[in-house]
Amino acid sequence: MFDSAAGVRQRGKKKSGGSGPGSGSEDEPLIRKPHVAAAYTPPIALHRGYQVALAVITALAFATRFWNIGYPNQVVFDEVHFGKFASYYLERTYFFDVHPPFGKLLFALMGWFVGYDGHFKFENIGDSYITNGVPYVAFRAMPAMLGALTVPVVFLTMQESGYSLPAAITAALLVLFDNAHIGQTRLILLDATLILSMACSLLCYIRFYKLRHDPFGRKWWKWLLLTGVSLSCVISTKYVGVFTFVTIGGAVLIDLWNLLDVRRGLSLQTFGKHFMARAFGLIIVPFMFYLFWFQVHFAILYKSGPGDDFMSPAFQETLADNALSLSSIDVHYYDTVQIRHKDTKAFLHSHRENYPLRYEDGRVSSQGQQVTGYPFNDTNNHWVIMPPAPFPDSQRLNRPVRNGDVIKLHHVQTNTDLLSHDVASPYYPTNQEFTTVSMDKSYGDRHNDTLFEIKFDHGKAGQDLKTLAAHFKLLHVPSKVAMWTHSKPLPEWAFKQQEINGNKNVAQTSNIWFIEDIPSLAAGDARNTKEERKVKHLSFFRKYFELQRAMFHHNNALTSSHPYASQPIQWPFLLRGVSFWTKNDTREQIYFLGNPIGWWLASSLLAVLAGIYGADLITQRRGIDALDRRTRSKLYNSTGFFFLAWASHYFPFFLMGRQLFLHHYLPAHLASALVTGALVEFIFCPEDSVEIRDGKKVVVPGNKQAYIGAWVATGVIGAIVLGGFLFYAPLTYGTPGLTPDQVLARKWLGYELHFAK
CATH class of the missing domain: 1.20.1310 (5 helical Cullin repeat like)
Structure with a gap:
């Protein structure tokens, strides 16, 4: 490992470990002796150079991240999410998000520091922070500080890996003057x-x-x-x-x-x-x-809030003021109920119209009565929960419905019973159609087809069914399919209501329903008497595992299209950005985009590194050793570690089916900056040679002119990266506004910039 001050590894112990990040030269003690022709730089002066460079780079990092951080004084892009979550924390109100809590807790901590009460909910992009009295500068200061600290960490990573000062500065500059890193880390984002x-x-x-x-x-x-x-x-x-x-x-x-x-x-x-x-x-x-x-x-988060609906009833009952604890009541046989889908919030609905004889794709239906999902309260949403065989009149009252019971559902308005059978549904040929049949058939030859089992999503066998508080799957007894709906509307023949069908994938989490209300409940029914209910308790691990399941499910469900979504193949070449914010009257905009010069340089050198690896392997196979041992060790170990970091943070995104955006590449871009700095040293800075003098190993510094070349390369890279940063700065900071010609001049790869006309 190279010593951080002198650029040379100094060890006094025998080698006990092999290759790794930053490993390099021989393992015996080395004595550095200046060579007359090399103009050797003393270690103390070199260390002082690192300190000065680190101080300057850190100051510039804070300046670029904090400059005009109060502008715009409006909600920008995904601040609508993470600012809102900070407000919920401060109000102690339960919310749901697909990301773990650490980053959001930091925002809440900053809000607590400045005495913010969480009253503003960041509802819309463009909402005014000033009008609503939000300490948004304090919120933005948190990520700006963390983003600024990232730059010196990059510098120190290069230094600790034994790279020269030009290499460390080059890597840090690529992050310091990158518009994407600056733009993403001066807003309320994770x-x-x-x-x-x-x-x-x-x-x-x-x-x-x-x-x-x-x-x-x-x-x-x-x-x-x-x-x-x-x-x-x-x-x-x-x-x-x-x-x-x-x-x-x-x-x-x-x-x-x-x-x-x-x-x-x-x-x-x-x-x-x-x-x-x-x-x-x-x-x-x-x-x-x-x-x-x-x-x-x-x-x-101990209070009931907008995240309740994502959790099970048992979880919701651990939250204060939760509707389930306050309003849920037992469901009995012969109650008229309204059944609602958990995800789409559609009611189970039926009406007298029938399915068409043939669908648009030519498939034939049963022409039975339509069963659909309907979003509004309506008498056609009323169903009576019936036992498979009628109870005697004297035994009908106060018979609770329980988890695992087999029931029938009787539609009140059309006097028919719910049925599923082996006929393809309108949209899903693999799923079963839901319809209804008359009472004589329901208790005749179609009896088995009208039987459904209530299976709780979370609950014990025999547990009572309650309104709101029990989420369940309705399983068709003969065919073992689960009643399911989705948001795609049916054609005009079904009044564009939702399709109800039998899903063969019973384990699918979107098969969940609940009883919202009991319209038939009489005023004198004992169930109307509400007892004071205490907040229930669940163990930490039960809550943790339930939340993990919900987070992973909803994260994987983020597959809908977005106008600014992009594919991983586009990221290294900076082919697309994201519009964060616009202001029409001043022609100002924030467009999330990296520094094209820096990104293209880093991406090009990644390809160069791959080529170097390939060429070295081929030449070694042909018996040609073009690199000395220490250079090769550093190239494969230190630089290889950075390349591994880039690959690990980039290639897995090709396997994802969810929405992806340019900001997902930022960790990989940081790793590519480290690779770029390492290659500046590999190309321009020769390794110090080791000579045997008087029986001892002596390190002789590399050629002075080569180090001048490294400084020139660093200066050129720094100048063009700074130029690219300044050119795109109006799109990063949102000010000043640009004329149409100025906007067009920045559409290098057809970026979707506003105000180009």
Whole structure:
């Protein structure tokens, strides 16, 4: 590992570990001796150069992120979500989101610091913060600070990996002057937390790896645990943080594989200690912190709120003032009820019109009475819950319906019973049609086809059915399909109401229904007497696992189209951006877009690195050794680690079916900046050579002119990246407004910019 001050690894112990992030030269003690022709830079002066560069870069990072942070004083893009969530935290009101709580809790913490009460709900893009008295600058200051800190972390990552000062500055500049990083981290969004945590994970692991020759020491444990804490912050902000686990996990597996080599001299017991230490620090510690943030989440959100509908009735009854606790009543046989779908909120409905003989695709229907989903309250939504065989008149009262009961549903207005049979539904040839039949057939030859089992989504066998509080699937007894509906409307022949059909995928979570009301409940019924109900308790793990299931389900369900969604293949080449905010009268806009110069350079050098790897492998196969051992080790280990980080944060998105946007590439872009800095050194800075003098190894610095070339390369890259940043700055900061000609000049790849006319 290269020493951070002198650029050379100084070790006094015998080698016990192999390749890894930043590893490089020989393992015996090295004595640096200046070469007369090399104009060697003293280590103290070099270290001071790193300190000065770090201070300047950090100051610029804060300046670019905080400049005019109060503009615009309106809600911008996804601030409608994450600002709203902070308000719910401050009001202690339960909400639902597909992301873990850590990043949102930071916003709530900032709101608490400034005394904000959460009264504003960030409903619409363009709503005024000033009019509504929102401390939005304080909210934006949180991600701006985290985004600014990311830049020095990038610099330190290069320094700790043993790269030269020009290489470290180059990598930091690509993030410092990137419009996408600036634009995304000066608004009330989660990405600043995610990216800083990812960058800290890489830095901490490199610091940990540098101590591999002094295992189980205090510093070794410190940096191992800090790596785990950083990883926990990544995964506790967004689930795409798992890609950082893949990066660190890949490096750890290589490290463990090397330690397992018998030539390392480790016993299996010692290897087991290494394995268990890493498992504890990089798996158990992050998971415990991850659980901790959910515990905080549940502890804060104890009031009923807009997130109730995403949770089970048992979960909802743990929230104060929940409608289920206040309004739910037992459902009895012979009650007239309204049954509602949990996801689409449509009522189970029927009317006298029949299905057409043939559908648009030529398939034939049963021509039975239509059963549909209807969004409004109507008497055609009334159904009577009947037993399979009628109870004697003397036994009909106060007979509760329970989980697992088999029932019939009688439609009040048409005097028919609900039925499903082996006829294809209008939209789904694989699903069964729902219709109704007359009473004589229902208790005659079609009796079995009218039987349905009530199966609670969460509940014990024999548990009483309640309005609102019991979510259930209605399973057709003979065919074992579940009653289901979806939002696509039927044609005019069904008045564009929703299709009801029998879903063969019984486990599908969208098969859930509930009883909303009992219109037939008499005024004197004892069930109208409401007893005072206490908030119920569920264990943390029951709540945690239920919330996890709901989060993963709804995250995977984000498949609808979006006008600014993009595909992963477009990201490295910056082919699309996202419109965040516009102001028509001043022709101002915020358009989320990276610095094209920086992105194209980084993407090009990723291809160059792949080419270098390929060429080196081929030349080695042909017996040509074009690289010295130390250069090759650094190229494959340190630079390879950065390349692994880029690949781990990029390629998995090709497997996703959900909505994707340009901001998903930001962690991968940060890794590509590290690769770019590393290649500047590889191309322009020769490695220090090792010579044997008087029986000792002596390091001779590289050629001065080559380092001048590296500084020139860094200067050129910095200048063009700064130029690109300034050119697109009006779209990043939202001001000043641009003329049509100025807008057109920035549509380099046909970006969907506003006010081009």
